[in-house]
Amino acid sequence: MIEEEPIRMQEYHVIIIGGGPAGLTAGLYAARAHLSTVLLEAMIPSGQAYMAERIENYPGFPDGISGRELVERFVRQATTSGLEIRQFNKVESVARAGKTIIIEAGGGQFSTAALIIASGAQANTLGIPGEDIYTGKGISYCATCDGAFFKNQEVAVVGGGDTALEDALYLSRLAHKVYVIHRRDELRAQKILQQRALENPAIEVIWNTVIIEIKGTEMVKTVVIENKEGGIKRELSINGVFIAVGQRPNTDFVRGIVSLDEQGYIITDAECATSVPGIFAAGDVRKKGLRQIATAVGDGALAAAAAERYIALKT
Amino acid sequence: MIEEEPIRMQEYHVIIIGGGPAGLTAGLYAARAHLSTVLLEAMIPSGQAYMAERIENYPGFPDGISGRELVERFVRQATTSGLEIRQFNKVESVARAGKTIIIEAGGGQFSTAALIIASGAQANTLGIPGEDIYTGKGISYCATCDGAFFKNQEVAVVGGGDTALEDALYLSRLAHKVYVIHRRDELRAQKILQQRALENPAIEVIWNTVIIEIKGTEMVKTVVIENKEGGIKRELSINGVFIAVGQRPNTDFVRGIVSLDEQGYIITDAECATSVPGIFAAGDVRKKGLRQIATAVGDGALAAAAAERYIALKT
Numbered sequence: 001m002i003e004e005e006p007i008r009m010q011e012y013h014v015i016i017i018g019g020g021p022a023g024l025t026a027g028l029y030a031a032r033a034h035l036s037t038v039l040l041e042a043m044i045p046s047g048q049a050y051m052a053e054r055i056e057n058y059p060g061f062p063d064g065i066s067g068r069e070l071v072e073r074f075v076r077q078a079t080t081s082g083l084e085i086r087q088f089n090k091v092e093s094v095a096r097a098g099k100t101i102i103i104e105a106g107g108g109q110f111s112t113a114a115l116i117i118a119s120g121a122q123a124n125t126l127g128i129p130g131e132d133i134y135t136g137k138g139i140s141y142c143a144t145c146d147g148a149f150f151k152n153q154e155v156a157v158v159g160g161g162d163t164a165l166e167d168a169l170y171l172s173r174l175a176h177k178v179y180v181i182h183r184r185d186e187l188r189a190q191k192i193l194q195q196r197a198l199e200n201p202a203i204e205v206i207w208n209t210v211i212i213e214i215k216g217t218e219m220v221k222t223v224v225i226e227n228k229e230g231g232i233k234r235e236l237s238i239n240g241v242f243i244a245v246g247q248r249p250n251t252d253f254v255r256g257i258v259s260l261d262e263q264g265y266i267i268t269d270a271e272c273a274t275s276v277p278g279i280f281a282a283g284d285v286r287k288k289g290l291r292q293i294a295t296a297v298g299d300g301a302l303a304a305a306a307a308e309r310y311i312a313l314k315t
Numbered sequence: 316m317i318e319e320e321p322i323r324m325q326e327y328h329v330i331i332i333g334g335g336p337a338g339l340t341a342g343l344y345a346a347r348a349h350l351s352t353v354l355l356e357a358m359i360p361s362g363q364a365y366m367a368e369r370i371e372n373y374p375g376f377p378d379g380i381s382g383r384e385l386v387e388r389f390v391r392q393a394t395t396s397g398l399e400i401r402q403f404n405k406v407e408s409v410a411r412a413g414k415t416i417i418i419e420a421g422g423g424q425f426s427t428a429a430l431i432i433a434s435g436a437q438a439n440t441l442g443i444p445g446e447d448i449y450t451g452k453g454i455s456y457c458a459t460c461d462g463a464f465f466k467n468q469e470v471a472v473v474g475g476g477d478t479a480l481e482d483a484l485y486l487s488r489l490a491h492k493v494y495v496i497h498r499r500d501e502l503r504a505q506k507i508l509q510q511r512a513l514e515n516p517a518i519e520v521i522w523n524t525v526i527i528e529i530k531g532t533e534m535v536k537t538v539v540i541e542n543k544e545g546g547i548k549r550e551l552s553i554n555g556v557f558i559a560v561g562q563r564p565n566t567d568f569v570r571g572i573v574s575l576d577e578q579g580y581i582i583t584d585a586e587c588a589t590s591v592p593g594i595f596a597a598g599d600v601r602k603k604g605l606r607q608i609a610t611a612v613g614d615g616a617l618a619a620a621a622a623e624r625y626i627a628l629k630t
Contacts, residue, residue: 025374028372028374029372029459032371032462033485035488056347057343057344058375059343059392059612060376060380060385060388060392061375061392062391062392062395073375073376073377074374074375076377077376080377081371144344144620148347170348170623170627173348196628270585271604288585289585289586289620289621290616290617292616294340294616295613295617297374297613298609298611298612298613298614299613300609301372302610305604305605306604306605308485312484312485313507313508
């Protein structure tokens with residue numbers, strides 16, 4: 001079947017990039033404010049939340065809920081309110097033409113007065129055998145999200161930066177034992193975190209060591225670790241592995257357009273406004289103190305309200 | 316029955332003041348982080364959300380939910396996670412003794428390393444006949460919350476400040492007609508808001524006029540308005556009344572302790588930290604751009620994480 005469509009600019013009051021909790025909440029609020037709004041999503045609406053087998057810390061679900069069901073509820077609520085979602089519509093570039101913002105995406109050219117970037121971030125993986133299989137089955141990339149599932153158990157944290165040690169300290173109150181597995185002989189984290197971690201009796205740092213495989217049955221049972229100096233391998237019994245080796249925000253398409261921090265996160269003010277008037281950012285893609293579904297929905301609502309005010313006053 | 320209990324200081328890692336969505340979310344997060352946590356609530360856990368008959372904009376509930384049911388879910392989730400709630404426990408004062416924070420409340424003296432203030436705010440009322448009866452039945456104190464219920468209807472906004480005109484502009488995209496009823500002959504709002512409201516064909520300002528009664532059957536039908544110059548009364552047919560005559564944050568017990576803005580809201584940084592180390596603020600009580608359940612839960616999670624980090628490093 002041959003399809004020929006004329007190339008035309010599709011205009012909206014608000015365009016949202018990214019269909020995780022932040023983007024879907026921004027869409028809910030913008031649509032409820034009767035702004036014509038489209039959400040562009042590279043895959044299907046999901047976000048990191050979608051992969052979670054069980055979410056217990058999003059307020060409103062005392063019995064827990066799967067990430068998939070929660071995101072499907074967000075989608076239904078936003079679309080019922082009038083949000084248009086275009087999935088499989090990857091954004092290639094963002095540019096400005098006067099006060100108008102022009103977006104090139106898989107589905108063509110879009111223009112808008114207000115853009116909300118909610119394209120999220122991805123945890124770096126170790127890329128080792130067993131990692132895919134046991135993600136959500138003992139492997140986690142977020143201690144605040146999943147720590148409570150490991151009460152009185154033994155866990156390992158992989159990494160040596162601030163997040164790794166913050167995770168280890170957080171987990172030390174929950175788990176019986178916390179190993180920090182670090183590939184070097186010194187930590188990169190701030191001194192005060194190092195001091196607190198090293199003096200904590202529940203935390204043991206395993207230096208110069210990498211995990212080369214994660215094994216289990218239904219759930220993680222052991223990790224195979226290798227000392228980088230002697231090459232000695234051993235197997236460590238463990239119930240959970242927290243991988244804290246950095247995150248990558250999805251901001252390549254706005255590099256050079258809005259201000260980013262050194263890790264690539266979008267810098268905003270308290271109202272989610274970026275360095276460019278009319279462009280807002282919400283959720284994990286923002287430079288911020290905590291990346292949770294609860295904070296993502298807060299950002300989404302705030303960014304939509306800020307966009308609404310911007311449109312009412314500045315355009 | 317005579318009860319004699321020795322007065323003793325009750326110690327916690329984290330104390331939360333206020334049992335609305337922000338406080339309950341902070342409690343959920345702090346309890347999940349295995350911090351001993353108590354939430355002190357003057358009445359029963361509720362917040363402004365509790366009064367809402369139907370909430371459609373809290374993400375996760377596509378069919379809407381009553382405020383009461385949503386708050387009850389928050390309570391169940393937080394207490395199941397280990398949060399202790401002490402209701403009918405009004406806080407009288409907050410003081411510092413070195414790094415310890417001392418709280419005097421109905422239930423005695425409490426001490427903590429980290430305090431999260433989530434005591435909320437209350438909308439000012441008009442204090443006129445019909446206002447109590449029709450609150451939630453056509454009367455609203457929040458256009459962002461309830462505007463979508465008045466699509467293609469006629470509504471009135473009471474007030475002349477920034478919030479009143481922002482509400483009027485917001486509602487002008489939803490409602491067929493928006494009256495702004497203002498007691499003076501000039502508006503207090505910023506000039507740009509005045510200009511946009513006055514040039515908007517859907518908005519009509521009724522000057523020098525007050526509402527003296529709100530009437531209806533099941534829902535609001537009319538408002539009785541009185542011109543303050545001539546004293547002429549008339550009845551205006553209306554489906555909704557948005558009252559935007561200010562809010563009062565509940566911060567009397569920390570006046571002189573933490574920095575407040577000119578309206579009494581608590582000033583915080585992006586991580587919900589106040590001017591006093593160890594004291595955090597979350598939800599409507601904070602100076603912030605949008606007061607919604609979605610932003611309150613974001614604040615609650617963030618404040619708890621900040622408190623947790625504070626305790627891990629500073630105490």
